[in-house]
Amino acid sequence: AQKITQTQPGMFVQEKEAVTLDCTYDTSDQSYGLFWYKQPSSGEMIFLIYQGSYDEQNATEGRYSLNFQKARKSANLVISASQLGDSAMYFCAMREGIDSGYALNFGKGTSLLVTP
Amino acid sequence: GAVVSQHPSWVICKSGTSVKIECRSLDFQATTMFWYRQFPKQSLMLMATSNEGSKATYEQGVEKDKFLINHASLTLSTLTVTSAHPEDSSFYICSAIGGDNHEQYFGPGTRLTVT
Numbered sequence: 001a002q003k004i005t006q007t008q009p010g011m012f013v014q015e016k017e018a019v020t021l022d023c024t025y026d027t028s029d030q031s032y033g034l035f036w037y038k039q040p041s042s043g044e045m046i047f048l049i050y051q052g053s054y055d056e057q058n059a060t061e062g063r064y065s066l067n068f069q070k071a072r073k074s075a076n077l078v079i080s081a082s083q084l085g086d087s088a089m090y091f092c093a094m095r096e097g098i099d100s101g102y103a104l105n106f107g108k109g110t111s112l113l114v115t116p
Numbered sequence: 117g118a119v120v121s122q123h124p125s126w127v128i129c130k131s132g133t134s135v136k137i138e139c140r141s142l143d144f145q146a147t148t149m150f151w152y153r154q155f156p157k158q159s160l161m162l163m164a165t166s167n168e169g170s171k172a173t174y175e176q177g178v179e180k181d182k183f184l185i186n187h188a189s190l191t192l193s194t195l196t197v198t199s200a201h202p203e204d205s206s207f208y209i210c211s212a213i214g215g216d217n218h219e220q221y222f223g224p225g226t227r228l229t230v231t
Contacts, residue, residue: 037222043207043209043225043227044222044224044225045160045209045211045222045225047222102148102220103150103162103165104160104162104211104220106159106160106161107159108158108159109158109159
């Protein structure tokens with residue numbers, strides 16, 4: 001079963017606007033971590049933001065914030081004030097407990113295009 | 117932040133030959149390294165988990181005799197694609213875990229093209 005679901009294959013947003021990228025997850029672990037990565041056309045994986053399952057506050061990193069709704073098992077990424085350089089693939093990922101060996105499960109990704 | 121390098125960044129090889137990809141943690145000791153494969157316009161799929169000094173753990177469907185992984189030291193893991201075929205053409209990305217928080221650092225990836 002898919003552990004990370006990203007339902008938006010592609011998104012458009014106008015420059016300076018905010019955009020929300022959806023992510024839902026499935027786990028029976030109590031302790032887990034949720035990540036968002038950006039992958040530009042060069043292929044490198046750029047870490048954006050992390051949310052631990054026990055973190056009570058939503059994580060924020062500059063223009064990125066994570067809307068964590070634990071009961072709904074969702075971890076949406078919000079990018080505020082979009083910039084042209086934000087155009088890239090965005091992946092949501094989950095790391096489960098120690099038994100998983102700390103490997104990441106990735107969603108299928110969302111392609112974001114920021115237009116002028 | 118911690119740095120992970122991969123070499124080569126891209127490689128073209130002929131069908132039937134073997135290719136070795138190196139993954140190095142440059143400024144920390146990595147207890148565990150992961151190898152992922154990414155086909156065009158798809159997500160990263162975990163291939164195997166590599167622990168220093170022990171045999172790699174392969175994900176279901178990944179042939180261990182085809183994708184040889186050697187984690188010889190705390191800073192180096194290698195992936196050898198043996199008898200490569202065009203369907204092995206892909207983007208291979210390694211990551212390394214270090215530190216008490218088990219944070220994962222990604223290498224820049226290696227683009228393999230088998231002709």
